[in-house]
Every structure is written in C-alpha cells, then in structure tokens.
Amino acid sequence: MIYADVLIVGGGPSGLTAAKMCCEAGLSTIIVERSHILGGQLTKQTHKFFGSKDQYAKMRGIDIAVKLQEDLASFNTLTMMLETTVVGLYEDKVVTILQHNEYKKIKAKAIILATGASEKFLAFENNDLPQIVGAGALQTLVNLYQVIPGKSMVMIGSGNIGLIVSYQMLQAGIEVKKVIEATDRIGGYKVHASKLKRLGVDIQTRKTIKRAIGKDQLEAVEIVRIDENFQEIEGTSEIIETDLLCVSVGLSPLHQLASMMNCKTTYISELGGYVPLIDDHFQCSVPGVFACGDMVGIEEASSAMMEGYLAGLYTCNYLNQPHLEAESLISHYENQLYELRNGLFGRKTLRGIEKRKENLIHA
Amino acid sequence: MTNRIVEHPILEVKPKKKIRFVFEEKEVEGVEGDTIASALVALGVVTMGHSLKKHRPRGFYCAIGNCASCDMTVNGIKNVRTCITPLEEKMIVKREFVEDIQDDIR
Numbered sequence A: 001m002i003y004a005d006v007l008i009v010g011g012g013p014s015g016l017t018a019a020k021m022c023c024e025a026g027l028s029t030i031i032v033e034r035s036h037i038l039g040g041q042l043t044k045q046t047h048k049f050f051g052s053k054d055q056y057a058k059m060r061g062i063d064i065a066v067k068l069q070e071d072l073a074s075f076n077t078l079t080m081m082l083e084t085t086v087v088g089l090y091e092d093k094v095v096t097i098l099q100h101n102e103y104k105k106i107k108a109k110a111i112i113l114a115t116g117a118s119e120k121f122l123a124f125e126n127n128d129l130p131q132i133v134g135a136g137a138l139q140t141l142v143n144l145y146q147v148i149p150g151k152s153m154v155m156i157g158s159g160n161i162g163l164i165v166s167y168q169m170l171q172a173g174i175e176v177k178k179v180i181e182a183t184d185r186i187g188g189y190k191v192h193a194s195k196l197k198r199l200g201v202d203i204q205t206r207k208t209i210k211r212a213i214g215k216d217q218l219e220a221v222e223i224v225r226i227d228e229n230f231q232e233i234e235g236t237s238e239i240i241e242t243d244l245l246c247v248s249v250g251l252s253p254l255h256q257l258a259s260m261m262n263c264k265t266t267y268i269s270e271l272g273g274y275v276p277l278i279d280d281h282f283q284c285s286v287p288g289v290f291a292c293g294d295m296v297g298i299e300e301a302s303s304a305m306m307e308g309y310l311a312g313l314y315t316c317n318y319l320n321q322p323h324l325e326a327e328s329l330i331s332h333y334e335n336q337l338y339e340l341r342n343g344l345f346g347r348k349t350l351r352g353i354e355k356r357k358e359n360l361i362h363a
Numbered sequence B: 001m002t003n004r005i006v007e008h009p010i011l012e013v014k015p016k017k018k019i020r021f022v023f024e025e026k027e028v029e030g031v032e033g034d035t036i037a038s039a040l041v042a043l044g045v046v047t048m049g050h051s052l053k054k055h056r057p058r059g060f061y062c063a064i065g066n067c068a069s070c071d072m073t074v075n076g077i078k079n080v081r082t083c084i085t086p087l088e089e090k091m092i093v094k095r096e097f098v099e100d101i102q103d104d105i106r
C-alpha cells in the first residue's frame, strides 16, 4: 500500500493546478495519469488561448502544459505516476491503480478527481469504419506526433473544436473538403469560422451525415440536407470522397470514477452529460472526495485551471492544513471563474451549475 | 516514412531517432516520441484490430486510451492500449482477432 495525503486522478490543467496548491500547503500528493505525458488536452493544442493573464491567454495550449509542469518542478512532496490508470476506487479512499500491467493500491486522506472528458459520438450507418476519428484524436496524431493520417477530411460539427481542428488540419496539409453542421448556425466563434472561410473551406449548416461508405476503411461519406426537425430532405444527397471523417459533436464528462465511489451523479445537459454533484467547495457527496475541470462540466482549460486551484485549496482546508494564502487565493480564483462565465458562452454553464447545486440539495 | 509532417507553420519539426520494432512479424520503424499507434498510423496502418463478434475492422479513434479501438498484443501482453503506450526498440506488436486483414503497410 502506498500512502499519501492527497491523490489526484488526471494530470490535465485542472489536476496540475490542484496539485500546485496541495504541494504549496505541504501535503504529500500523488498525481496518477493514464497517459505517458502530463497536460491532458493541452498537449495537442497548438493555437493561442483566450482568457486573461491568469489563464495564460495568448499562450499556446502546448506551452501552457509545459508551464503548469514547471510550476510543480520544485516540490519534493509530489509523486507523478505516468502510464498509470485508476481502475477502482472505494469509499474509504483506497484506490486501485494499474501501472505497467501491475495492480497496486494507494490510500489517501483526500481524493481529487480531474479526469476530463471524452468525445461524444454520432449514430449513422458504418460509423465504426477505420479512419472515422474523434477531433481530439486527430489533433493528437497531427499536432503531438506529427503524423498525417489522411489526405482529405470532412468535419462534422462547427463548434470551436470542429473549427479549430479543421484549421489545424489545413496547417498540416490535409485538405478540408467540408465542415457540416446540423443546426442552422455555426456553433463556434466567428473568428475561427472566418479564418477557415478565407482559406476556401465550405461550412454548411443544416447538413448531416447519412452514412459512411467503404469496405475496410472510409472511402466516402453521404451527406444530406435536413429540415428544422432534423429530418432528411429528399433529393439532397451528396457523396463526398474522403479518406478521413472527423466527428466533433461535443464532449461528455468522464464521471465514471465518481460513480464507482458512490458519489452522486446526475445528467445535466448544459454541462455535457452525467456529472458528479459537487458543493461550492468542489466536494462530492462523499466527504473528502473533490472533483474539478471538464469532469464536472465541459468548459475550457481556462476555467479548468481556476477550478483546479480552488479544488486544491478547499482540499487543504478539508485536511486542516490550509494554504498560507488560502483566503486571498480563494477569493482571487473565485473572481476569475466568475468573470470567465460572465460572457455569452458562460450562460449555459451557469444554468448547468445551478442545476448541479439544486440536485445536490435534493440528493 | 511518408505520413509524417515535414514542414509546419507552428510546430517545430526536428529529425528524430529511429526506433525499430516488429509489427505482424515484419521489421518496421517508428521514431522517438511515438506511441505504438502513432508509429503504425505513420506507416499507413489503418486497421488496428477487429470487433469481437462480427470481426468488423477497427481504426484509431480516441487517442487517449478511452475507447479500446487500438488494443493490441505487445510483447505477449494482451489488450495494450497502443495509443498511450510509448514505442520502444524491439517491441513485438500484433493485432488481435485478426481474421483476414489484408496487409496495409504502405
């Protein structure tokens, strides 16, 4: 058995920032990360971020990932376990990990869950053919490993991720044949859409994929126009030859570990799916278990970092070993989070957070 | 190695050390920094495995170790998530549930 004050599951922006607070407060901390690198989604984001100075605006995601790791370099109470997956959790805060094909146990006084999100999928004929990939996966292959998996691509979904990834595929030399969107308007920021349009990419709304065509791998897609009830309009079918189809229809929180520990979860569409119910201090319904980042509601890296700092600070309070500057830091990061959610895109999140709170009260 | 970026407006493209490994009994090459799956995609492999029941081909899908699409047998160990496992010299990599995969190494 390995012992620690705090165990953090997930080494993305929220997990890394939470770790910083716990380490600064002198708590022995372990980060368990499934991948062989730290940084979560940031490790593949070559674009510059929005937000304010505290959230590293104007820095590229890949550079923020490096910065967050540098922030942790000096702590000798921190243990990083890479290529290690949390596979079981129990209410007494004993955690089973799988590390290089070996099962081990960790017992912690508090646990912070920061597992992020996974990509949603779409139902259509032949949707399991090779070369149909998630947006994050494509971004990882191209930006992180510098591998080009195809010559041309069709993108489903015009949210920010769909638009940004389309642009990044163009930068890597992949032809973007079309971006399609089922609703009647482009979902992401106008700046991202305009950049694509300037490069001649066709973005079409009210379109969806009917089926993928191919024997052993994707060869073409059939797309159709749809009406306001999302029903196919006859006679609008179009076949586009392509060797890659990218699905970017949103993310859903990886809530499973919370459920495994009997933390209450609820489906909240505004937050992306099932999320653990947390109180104002990021604590789940099981005392001493905290959750933050995309796992408690799909937002952005900027808010994931603010939530990570806060979850870390509240965890220190819970363990009666508060951070020396707890009070001022908490009010600072709470303010930052408030401001981030004040914009147009924040409204939906705020509605979701409200529901999350109500559900916790009733639980 | 044709499926690798050679020039990019933002990313720094550096020459990398080659890593030799064995895939389906053939000696092949990846580069330092690769995962097993990224090296295979760079080699033009699109079928990572087959579904259990209907044996439909499975490709690379999530890249974060979440979907099991890329599971392979590595050095005799089954169900290794190749998309999050770093490539190492002399690894022996095999697909699982291989029925009649046509060899797709370009």
Ligand SMILES: Cc1cc2nc3c(=O)[nH]c(=O)nc-3n(C[C@H](O)[C@H](O)[C@H](O)COP(=O)(O)OP(=O)(O)OC[C@H]3O[C@@H](n4cnc5c(N)ncnc54)[C@H](O)[C@@H]3O)c2cc1C
Pocket: A009, A010, A011, A012, A013, A014, A015, A032, A033, A034, A035, A039, A040, A041, A042, A045, A048, A049, A050, A051, A084, A085, A086, A087, A114, A115, A116, A117, A135, A136, A139, A160, A161, A164, A165, A254, A257, A292, A293, A294, A295, A299, A300, A301, A302, A303, A304, B064
């Ligand atoms: C294409 C794209 C563009 C984006 N652009 C922006 C932007 O411009 N600005 C912005 O602010 N945000 C942006 N985001 C969003 C941002 O990347 C995420 O909101 C953020 O990374 C969430 O952080 P997180 O720490 O909660 O989760 P993640 O970054 O997803 O990290 C979670 C980590 O947990 C690990 N993990 C999961 N399960 C386990 C387990 N069982 N055991 C061990 N480890 C596990 C995962 O491997 C992962 O490393 C973008 C996202 C995408 C996909």
Ligand code: FES
Pocket: B060, B061, B062, B063, B064, B065, B066, B067, B068, B069, B070, B071, B081, B082, B083, B084
């Ligand atoms: S591609 Fe999904 S687990 Fe590897």
